[in-house]
Amino acid sequence: MTNLAPLDIVIAGGGTAGWMAAATFARFLGNRASITLVESDEIGTVGVGEATIPQIHNLLVGLGIDQAEFLRATNGSFKLGIEFVDWLRVGHRYIHSFGSVGRGVGLIPFRQLWLRGRAMGVAGDYDDYSINIAAARAGRMAKGDGAAKAIPDLSYAYHFDATAFAAMLRGYSEERGVKRIEGKIGEVERDGESGDIVALTLNGERRIKGSLFIDCTGFRSLLLGDALGVPFVDWSQWLPCDRALAVPCESSDAFRPYTQSMARPAGWQWRIPLQHRTGNGHVFCSSFMEADAASDLLLANLDGKPSADPRLIRFTTGHRAQYWSHNCVALGLAAGFMEPLESTSIHLVQSALGRLLNLLPGDGQRLATARDTFNRLSDIEWVRIRDFLQLHYAANDRVGEPFWDHVRNTPLPDTLAQKIDLFRDAGLFIREEDELFLDDSWGQVMLGQGITPQGWSPLADNVPGEDVGPFLGSIANGYRAKAATFATHRDFVATMVAA
Ligand code: FAD
Numbered sequence: 255m256t257n258l259a260p261l262d263i264v265i266a267g268g269g270t271a272g273w274m275a276a277a278t279f280a281r282f283l284g285n286r287a288s289i290t291l292v293e294s295d296e297i298g299t300v301g302v303g304e305a306t307i308p309q310i311h312n313l314l315v316g317l318g319i320d321q322a323e324f325l326r327a328t329n330g331s332f333k334l335g336i337e338f339v340d341w342l343r344v345g346h347r348y349i350h351s352f353g354s355v356g357r358g359v360g361l362i363p364f365r366q367l368w369l370r371g372r373a374m375g376v377a378g379d380y381d382d383y384s385i386n387i388a389a390a391r392a393g394r395m396a397k398g399d400g401a402a403k404a405i406p407d408l409s410y411a412y413h414f415d416a417t418a419f420a421a422m423l424r425g426y427s428e429e430r431g432v433k434r435i436e437g438k439i440g441e442v443e444r445d446g447e448s449g450d451i452v453a454l455t456l457n458g459e460r461r462i463k464g465s466l467f468i469d470c471t472g473f474r475s476l477l478l479g480d481a482l483g484v485p486f487v488d489w490s491q492w493l494p495c496d497r498a499l500a501v502p503c504e505s506s507d508a509f510r511p512y513t514q515s516m517a518r519p520a521g522w523q524w525r526i527p528l529q530h531r532t533g534n535g536h537v538f539c540s541s542f543m544e545a546d547a548a549s550d551l552l553l554a555n556l557d558g559k560p561s562a563d564p565r566l567i568r569f570t571t572g573h574r575a576q577y578w579s580h581n582c583v584a585l586g587l588a589a590g591f592m593e594p595l596e597s598t599s600i601h602l603v604q605s606a607l608g609r610l611l612n613l614l615p616g617d618g619q620r621l622a623t624a625r626d627t628f629n630r631l632s633d634i635e636w637v638r639i640r641d642f643l644q645l646h647y648a649a650n651d652r653v654g655e656p657f658w659d660h661v662r663n664t665p666l667p668d669t670l671a672q673k674i675d676l677f678r679d680a681g682l683f684i685r686e687e688d689e690l691f692l693d694d695s696w697g698q699v700m701l702g703q704g705i706t707p708q709g710w711s712p713l714a715d716n717v718p719g720e721d722v723g724p725f726l727g728s729i730a731n732g733y734r735a736k737a738a739t740f741a742t743h744r745d746f747v748a749t750m751v752a753a
Contacts, residue, residue, distance in 0.1 A: 261287040261614075264462055266439055266454060266477055267470030268293025270303055270416055271586025271603045273423035274313070275468050278607045280430035281317050289431070290462060292454060294438040300472055300567065300587060302500050303416040304526045304533045305333060305513045305597035308352050308409050313604050317426065322753045327422045328414035329529040331747055332395050332511045334386040336596070338702060340517040343651040348702035349512065350596075351386035353409030355694045356729055362713045365697050367722060369681050369710035376723030380701050382730040385737065386410075390512045394740035395747075405736050411597070413513065413526045413533070435462065439471070442481035450581045451477060469584040473569060473591070478584040484574045486590075492644045492664065493571035495521050495593050499549050500535040500565050504558035511743040515595065517650075518551060519543065520657040524594065525557070529747060532558055537593055542657040569593070571640075577632045578625045583610055590636065595643050598690070602639075605690075606632060631688075638689035641670040642696065649674075649703035674705060681707035 263279055265272050268291055276291045283289075314324060324330060335351030342348075356364030364383065371377035381387045386408055389395060398407025428434060437456030445452050453463040454477075469477035478484050490496060505527065514525040521538030536552040549564045573590025577583065585603050592598060609631060613624040648666060652658035666674070676682040677700045683693045717725070741749070 261466050262464040263287050263289045263466045263468065264454060264464030265289065265291040265468040265470055267291075267472060267586075267588065268420065268424070268434070269299035269470060269472055269586060270420050270423075270600060271472075271588070272468070272470035273420045273427060274600075274603050275470060275585055275607060276427035276432045277317055277423045277430075278313075278611070280427050280432050282611055285431075288433075289427075290433045290435060290464070291427070292435045292437060292439060292456065292462060295436060296438060299417070299420065301417055301565075302498070302533075302535065302567070303594070303600055304528070305336075305413050305524070305594070306411040307597055307601050308411045309601050309604060310411055312608075319422075319426070322750050324414075324422070325412070325529075325747065326751050328412075328418040329531075330412045330414040331509070331527055331529060332743060333411045333413050333597075334390045334395070334408060334512050336513045336515050337390070337510075338515050338517070338646070338699075341515070341522070341646060341650060342702065342704045348698065349381060349384070349387045349390055350695060350698045350702065351384045351390065351409075351512075352411065353384065353386045353694070354406060355380065355698065356383035356726075357404075359717060359725070362716060363693070363711075365681050365693075366711045366714035367717060368726065369707055370714040370717075371722045371726045373710070374719065374722060377726050378730050380698065383726070383733065384698075385733045388733040388737035389740055390510070392737045392740070393508070393510060393743050394737055395511045395743045396740040397746075405732055410511075413528055415528055415530075435460075439476055442477055444481065448580070449482070451481065465581060467582040469582055469588040470586050472587040475574065475584060475588040477582050478574055478577075478579060478588060482579045482582060484576050484579050484584075486570070487572045487575050488570060489572040489592070489640060490570055492640060492667065493593055493647075494539045494541070494661065494664075495537045496568065496570055497540050497545065497548065498535050498537045498567045498569070498594075499545070499552050500533070500567065501552060501556070501560050501562055502531045502533055503556040503560045505530065505532055506557035508557065509742075509744045509747075513597070516555070517652070517658075519655055520548070522595070523552060523555060529751070531561060532556075535594075536564075537595070539657055542660070573636050576625075576629045577606065578610075578628045583628070589632075592636070592640055592643055595646060596639070596691075598639050598643075601690070602635070605635060634687045635690060637667075637669065638687070639691070641667060641673065642691045642699070644670055645674070645696075645699055646703060649700070649705050651704055674700070678705055678707060680709045680711050682711065 339347045358364045441455040443453045451467045516523045520542035526533040538548045647661035
């Protein structure tokens with residue numbers, strides 16, 4: 255067996271991505287690597303990124319960070335899913351929740367029984383069969399014990415203050431030996447023969463040498479994009495929003511255990527409740543709305559007094575053609591961005607870190623294979639998420655509104671068109687290639703966006719007809735009754751934080 259060669263890791267950038275990388279390397283590579291992080295206070299971070307998905311638990315557990323400590327440090331709250339308001343048409347709403355919907359019977363998927371029950375007139379809304387949605391609608395939260403049971407535990411993620419999260423990870427990393435250097439990267443020095451990066455020069459003087467460089471410089475992509483010339487693959491034909499305005503406001507009485515996403519004439523608005531404030535933002539497409547109008551719309555739709563002026567962030571959706579080139583891996587915004595609709599960016603940093611740790615070559619002989627595998631798997635992950643995001647836009651009934659007409663009429667990638675076809679036929683879904691979002695997520699968003707299956711799978715006919723209604727009713731009633739016993743979200747957070 256070959257041992258891992260000692261690594262000199264240099265992380266460029268100290269936003270969420272940079273400090274997640276530093277903490278993960280410090281925890282898992284221990285004294286096999288020296289880890290240096292360079293960041294520039296002058297440049298600053300993007301400062302947004304407040305909603306997550308349940309996979310964040312793996313990061314916190316992996317790093318050994320206690321949940322209560324985390325919630326205290328980041329003013330965090332719980333997230334059971336995302337409510338989509340007005341996306342299908344004005345006045346319509348649905349929740350894409352975490353966790354499972356209903357309960358299958360043997361090999362018969364729950365959605366098939368529901369589809370049959372719907373045709374028989376004995377099924378409620380699909381939303382009625384999610385314990386997460388029952389709790390979200392009641393504004394309640396509970397933590398289970400992870401044991402299998404008839405009524406599953408809530409599946410949850412967090413909302414948090416992104417700047418506080420990066421600061422927490424910085425403390426964690428520095429305690430474990432990560433060296434932080436403040437300075438502005440000027441030159442990226444490359445080896446004349448291999449093209450590998452050799453060193454970064456700060457402010458025209460100090461030189462930081464390394465053997466593995468992690469580009470976390472945000473949208474600039476200073477190392478992978480600028481220095482190594484890896485081109486950007488533009489996805490704005492599928493995901494055309496290219497601007498965001500972010501503004502915090504005072505908390506309202508409604509301390510919802512979920513994110514809200516409200517469709518707007520040229521994009522959508524997020525609302526994220528934290529303990530000390532609410533995070534808001536308006537993501538929009540500049541070809542359909544001016545920034546001033548987008549700002550007015552955002553400010554007119556806050557549920558508290560704004561505590562700052564809206565900050566404009568420009569972006570183009572897409573990714574670098576390779577995420578790893580030579581001896582440089584890009585993470586976070588330096589690798590690409592798909593807009594925050596399903597809170598996937600922080601997760602993509604985390605999953606790329608996991609992949610990288612598992613592929614770090616022993617003696618350097620198989621570096622090219624590791625790199626190709628990393629890039630291939632990353633591509634699959636990104637494409638499947640892009641399809642899921644595009645689904646939200648493409649399936650809409652907001653006819654006559656220029657932006658919504660445009661996104662509805664945009665040709666779909668084959669990968670998405672096939673998924674919609676299968677679903678429209680009989681509510682079918684097959685998970686492909688380890689994609690991030692599972693059957694229940696796709697099912698909720700397909701139905702929420704008005705894609706109605708024409709039939710159901712013959713599998714569902716294996717249950718006697720007279721049993722379908724009582725079976726569905728027992729789940730919905732059981733979930734609703736159980737959710738009513740949970741603590742309010744506010745009380746639940748207060749208890750945890752005080753613990
Ligand atoms: P940044 O935060 O931009 O950090 C870049 C770092 O590089 C900084 O430390 C900077 O100082 C440093 N740097 C740059 N140039 C130099 C230089 N020349 N010299 C030295 N240092 C340099 N993600 C989610 O998961 N959930 C969300 O809800 C979510 N919402 C978002 C909303 C918006 C509008 C946007 C734009 C993004 C959102 N994201 C979200 C994405 C999330 O914010 C990012 O993935 C995450 O913050 C990581 O950012 P980063 O660290 O890659 O970049």
